[in-house]
Amino acid sequence: MSEPLLSVSGLCKDFGGLEAVKNVSFEVHAGQIKALIGPNGAGKTTIFNLITGVLPSDAGSAIFEGHQLLGMPTHRIAALGLGRTFQTSLLFDQMSVLENVMVGHHLRGRSTIFTAALRILGAGAEEREYRETAMVALERAGLAELAGRPAAALPIGQRRLVEVARALAAEPTLLLMDEPAAGLNMRETERMGEIIEEIRTGGVTVLLVEHDMSLVMNISDEVLVLDGGQRLAEGTPEQVRNDERVLAAYLGEVAD
Ligand SMILES: Nc1ncnc2c1ncn2[C@@H]1O[C@H](COP(=O)(O)OP(=O)(O)O)[C@@H](O)[C@H]1O
Ligand SMILES: [Mg+2]
Missing domain, CATH: 3.40.50.300 (P-loop containing nucleotide triphosphate hydrolases)
Incomplete structure (x- = not known):
């Protein structure tokens, strides 16, 4: 496979004893729609905040087109072509x-x-x-x-x-989207999915955090599953959907 567009390794973030992100590593390749999923509190938004320079990381590396993002101010990261949408409108x-x-x-x-x-x-x-x-x-x-x-x-x-x-x-070259379908009905969610696919077709790589599983499974090439700040599974939507550890993590959330 080609050089990854974004390569994250050993990423860690501790909030006063709460290990929100524990040694997370993953890659995003140019042209992909890659999803980052996991129950509430899994550390998804925190990973976006670390990669975009909103929060300082404790350890790790995030290389985007040859540039180390960690430690860089947010505006320089944005200027490199890393865009973002937010969980809250x-x-x-x-x-x-x-x-x-x-x-x-x-x-x-x-x-x-x-x-x-x-x-x-x-x-x-x-x-x-x-x-x-x-x-x-x-x-x-x-x-x-x-x-x-x-x-x-x-x-x-x-x-x-x-x-x-x-x-x-x-x-942007790479767009990080944090729950773009939050609050949307089924029809609006489908529309959002079509737009995300068109964005990718237009040459923008997408890293998608999303809670709506039908959207994730329909449009993602690859899915990384986090639970409690750690990587739980990674694979195609098909592989992840049938992974027992993933099912257990989400069942835990339903039980909560
Ligand atoms: N700025 C912060 N200060 C303290 N704790 C935080 C902060 N941001 C997130 N957390 C905690 O880190 C964990 C991961 O949160 P978050 O990344 O928002 O999860 P997700 O986006 O996967 O739902 C949660 O337990 C959350 O309460
Ligand atoms: Mg979040």
Whole structure:
């Protein structure tokens, strides 16, 4: 197989005695949709936070296109082409859909999502060029006709797609998606799945954290299962679905 796009090894994170991530290693190859699954509290979001520089790691390595990500500031990681969507919705209701997506451009610079929003609201002529990138991203998320709507007017399914478009506006090579189908109904979840597949077809590699098993099993090439911060299993959706350790971990969650 070719060099991995992202290679994580020996990743560890301890929160005051709680070992949230214990010696986790995995690879993501260019062109893949790879899923990271596991019961609540398994450490999935923490892994995203470590890889994107939001939290410092205790040990390990995360090499993305030859660059060591651990220890790098978040904006440099974003500038390398690592994009992300969040588990909790972060749209600016008073801004239009297009403006919300334009915020994504600044995520490759030093701006936080909030200072980026202020820059878009204080728009000068220079912002016009971001408009085109943002429109392309909106088209990829299937939302072009909603560009002028206030974000506040959108139902949850479309809000989550705007967040995807915003991440695409930063033109990532690898997109980390944290539960993009959270709160979506079955039809909206299917739509999200189609969009994720189109994103991959468009040349963006995807690392997907998702609780909706039908979505994960339908679109992933490979699945890594975590439990209690540790790697439990890894394989094709078919292999993972039939793994007794995986079934036991999820049954434990149902029992909780
Ligand atoms: N910033 C933090 N401080 C302390 N504990 C945290 C923090 N973030 C996550 N945790 C804990 O680490 C564990 C893993 O959390 P998380 O990565 O959010 O799990 P997942 O995304 O798989 O549901 C949980 O027990 C959670 O309570
Ligand atoms: Mg999470």
